[in-house]
Amino acid sequence: MYGNPVAGAQVTFAVIDTPSNAVGHSLSTLTDTTDTSGTASTVLRLGLKVGPYSVRAIATGLPPVTFTASALPGTPHSSATSSTRTLGLVMQPVQPFVVTVYDTGGNVVPNIPVKFEAVQAPNGATGYGLSRTVDTTDAQGVASTTLQLGDKLGLYRVRATPGALPATDFTVEAQQLVANANLDVRVDVADLTAIIDHMLGVDSLRGPQFVAADMDSNGVVNVLDAIACRNYILSGSKVTISDxxxxxxxxxxxxxxxxxxxxxxxxxxxxxxxxxxxxxxxxxxxxxxxxxxxxxxxxxxxxxxxxxxxxxxxxxxxxxxxxxxxxxxxxxxxxxxxxxxxxxxxxxxxxxxxxxxxxxxxxxxxxxxxxxxxxxxxxxxxxxxxxxxxxxxxxxxxxxxxxxYPTTFALYQNYPNPFNSTTTIMYDVPEIAGRVPRVAVQIFNIVGEKVRTIERSDRDAGTYFVTWNGRDENGAAVATGVYFYRLLSVDPEMRNHFATTKKMLLLK
CATH class of the missing domain: 2.60.40 (Immunoglobulin-like)
Incomplete structure (x- = not known):
């Protein structure tokens, strides 16, 4: 009670906590007797797992004392990788190449430099490269890089060397997504228009774009490839014009x-x-x-x-x-x-x-x-x-x-009627399967002479309004009197002819 050392007291030691699945840890002695300086001791050998190890010391009649030591990763001993062989699309990045470094206890080891280098590519390939050539393992022992594939089909190989450990090679086979002429990894209408533009000389497909567009692999991109691309989009599978x-x-x-x-x-x-x-x-x-x-x-x-x-x-x-x-x-x-x-x-x-x-x-x-x-x-x-x-x-x-929408052609009475300066004419155009009708609205005088055409255009199905300001084709005002207006429709192939006429009165 006075703080003087006590010799001859027995102290018991025990490991009370370790990292999960820890093995190989031990104490040099489980009991010791205090010496003349009042000291008892043991030595903890840390296990193979990284993390805290706790040892409790108990002397008779006294409260226990807990000691904690943390095990750090050891020297790099081995590495593991993500899949070392995979597939990719030309001119597109592939999933990252991942290297994880471990010590002898299977603990991940941070701060280890990993060198990445592209050591093989198809002959003449351009456009390929790595997102990083050196990476340092993080807290999870992981280093990675991403390969952007080049413009040639075939094998690309990347070598990863983690510190002094043996190197590992990753291999990617670059393939071409059929019909993906713009190389955006989607096959849609933009690919079809790219093929058509190439056919017409509006734009030019080269390299992997040309390979993707040449769906029948005959070395030519033409209308057959465009139709095959269209069929691909519509069906969701590779087809050709012969299907x-x-x-x-x-x-x-x-x-x-x-x-x-x-x-x-x-x-x-x-x-x-x-x-x-x-x-x-x-x-x-x-x-x-x-x-x-x-x-x-x-x-x-x-x-x-x-x-x-x-x-x-x-x-x-x-x-x-x-x-x-x-x-x-x-x-x-x-x-x-x-x-x-x-x-x-x-x-x-x-x-x-x-x-x-x-x-x-x-x-x-x-x-x-x-x-x-x-x-x-x-x-x-x-x-x-x-x-x-x-x-x-x-x-x-x-x-x-x-x-x-309207199901038949119809011409309605103008309004106002009678009118002084301008009047509005309303008419309906129906939907006609596969065709767009050409519509004209014409004005005639009482003796049947055409005064003016106030509407002439292709019209989709719907209801339309057109105005007449009481003037002829030359812009001259016409006289007071009775006039006729006619709706005329002839589709571009001269089918479904339709005509109807109504009367109106111009008063000044």
């Missing part, structure tokens, strides 16, 4: 060239809805509009659009309606639509470098009945404005109201 029938489903569209295509089920090969790829245009937007005659695809764009792709999955089986319809904005486009019981795929493209001009309005209609947004399970719309530009529109971007 005239892929699979039979209850609803199959027959295209103008006589080729029958049906889609397989599955998720779209493009990215998840909402994702954007490099250069995605913020000034091109597509939406779906549910109507009584099918699902309209509407496009609003401030830049020319080379192609549009739609993937639509329904919660109930597809119900086929009338033939598909192209609207005037897309009259130069080829439109292909395929469907199975629950999935509809569509793509619009053009082989003559005639994109959809800037503007807004419908471009084509999917001939299916989906009368409520609750019928839609998932939706993806991709827009291509160039060979390397594609955007996926957010999921379920739909109008909530089911719209009904």
């Amino acid at each position: 005239t029938v892929l699979k039979a489903f209850p609803f199959v569209m027959l295209e103008a060239d006589g080729e029958m295509i049906a889609a397989t089920t599955g998720e779209p090969r493009s990215s998840a809805a909402g994702e954007k790829t490099t250069g995605s245009p913020s000034n091109a937007l597509a939406t779906l509009e549910l109507t009584s005659k099918g699902v309209r695809v509407n496009l609003a764009n401030d830049v020319p659009v080379k192609g549009v792709q739609v993937y639509l999955r329904l919660k109930r089986p597809v119900t086929a309606l009338t033939n598909d319809v192209k609207f005037s904005r897309a009259k130069a486009m080829e439109v292909a639509v395929v469907a199975d019981q629950y999935v509809v795929r569509a793509i619009a493209y053009n082989f003559e470098n005639q994109p959809i001009d800037t503007g807004s309005g419908p471009i084509f209609r999917l001939p299916i009945a989906a009368l409520d947004t609750s019928d839609i399970d998932s939706l993806s719309i991709s827009i291509s404005t160039g060979p390397n530009i594609s955007t996926v529109i957010p999921d379920k971007q739909l109008t909530t109201e089911v719209k009904t």
